[in-house]
Amino acid sequence: MTNNANEHSPADPILALTPGEPAGIGPDLLVRYAQRPRQIRLVAVCDPALLEQRAAHLGLPLKTVSFDPGQPGATRDGGAISVLAVPLRVPVRPGELDSRNSEYVLDTLRLATDGCVEGRFAALVTGPVHKGIINQAGLPFTGHTEFLAELTGGGLPVMMLACPGLRVTLATTHLPLKDVSDAITPAGLERVLRILHGDLVQRFAINTPCILVCGLNPHAGESGYLGREEIETITPVLDRLRREGMKLQGPLPADTLFTPRYLEDADAVLAMYHDQGLPVLKHLGFGHAVNITLGLPIIRTSVDHGTALDLAGSGRAETGSLEAAIAAAITLAR
Numbered sequence: 564m565t566n567n568a569n570e571h572s573p574a575d576p577i578l579a580l581t582p583g584e585p586a587g588i589g590p591d592l593l594v595r596y597a598q599r600p601r602q603i604r605l606v607a608v609c610d611p612a613l614l615e616q617r618a619a620h621l622g623l624p625l626k627t628v629s630f631d632p633g634q635p636g637a638t639r640d641g642g643a644i645s646v647l648a649v650p651l652r653v654p655v656r657p658g659e660l661d662s663r664n665s666e667y668v669l670d671t672l673r674l675a676t677d678g679c680v681e682g683r684f685a686a687l688v689t690g691p692v693h694k695g696i697i698n699q700a701g702l703p704f705t706g707h708t709e710f711l712a713e714l715t716g717g718g719l720p721v722m723m724l725a726c727p728g729l730r731v732t733l734a735t736t737h738l739p740l741k742d743v744s745d746a747i748t749p750a751g752l753e754r755v756l757r758i759l760h761g762d763l764v765q766r767f768a769i770n771t772p773c774i775l776v777c778g779l780n781p782h783a784g785e786s787g788y789l790g791r792e793e794i795e796t797i798t799p800v801l802d803r804l805r806r807e808g809m810k811l812q813g814p815l816p817a818d819t820l821f822t823p824r825y826l827e828d829a830d831a832v833l834a835m836y837h838d839q840g841l842p843v844l845k846h847l848g849f850g851h852a853v854n855i856t857l858g859l860p861i862i863r864t865s866v867d868h869g870t871a872l873d874l875a876g877s878g879r880a881e882t883g884s885l886e887a888a889i890a891a892a893i894t895l896a897r
Contacts, residue, residue: 580608586655604637723854733841759857821843
């Protein structure tokens with residue numbers, strides 16, 4: 564069933580999806596997802612030949628339907644997918660990276676993001692990219708989060724991963740561990756907390772969110788004996804925002820914060836760095852977790868895993884996280 568542009572409404576959003584690294588499992592996941600009839604309208608922003616070739620590799624039927632931005636209908640038929648075409652630079656073999664396709668990957672993100680900013684798409688769902696091969700091509704790229712913020716002029720992006728029962732947000736994102744302490748400043752921490760609190764209220768409809776804040780150091784600094792960031796940076800920011808009415812707990816030791824005693828009443832956790840909070844969330848919900856970028860003027864969700872080059876074209880890649888990312892995008896868009 565194909566829908567007409569005049570049928571589009573906030574209750575029936577059109578989502579843009581970028582499969583990410585063409586040699587990875589992103590195309591596999593999209594091909595497999597497209598096999599079933601869908602209640603939502605989804606447009607793949609990529610090379611249609613890539614999806615057709617990956618479908619043939621997987622032994623699955625797939626019809627690609629050209630998406631016309633002037634008449635934005637999108638098929639919901641099983642075995643078909645609407646595509647806004649972006650040409651690959653060179654042909655792709657599953658599992659084999661080629662830096663010549665790095666600009667293609669960024670082009671898909673640019674086109675999909677423009678569509679969201681201009682209102683053609685209600686949200687963006689992204690597949691996994693390979694940061695190393697993009698940088699190898701001579702293109703500075705630290706991750707989706709930062710790149711999308713640059714494209715949208717969205718200021719400071721905030722990275723959240725969510726699964727049933729837990730939301731984890733990061734004060735810093737893709738940084739070497741040696742740079743984390745210097746990156747945690749009073750102004751930066753306050754901006755992150757304001758964005759997190761605001762999006763929990765506005766996008767997640769939580770009137771008075773409770774946010775748990777990790778300390779940076781073991782035992783949250785042990786009263787300064789294991790580091791002074793908690794005393795000199797984190798606590799003063801929390802105290803100031805509490806006086807404004809935010810419900811914040813912390814700084815708490817990360818090794819005890821992620822326990823039922825604290826989490827049962829929490830709406831989100833703010834971790835100080837990538838590997839402080841995300842291993843816990845991925846242990847709890849890997850394969851069903853969603854990456855959500857807060858602080859942008861568009862809605863963006865993503866899978867919680869990487870390119871899995873060893874699984875590309877094998878038929879063994881699981882679609883659970885992609886399904887969760889699409890569901891989260893629909894919820895936020897509505």
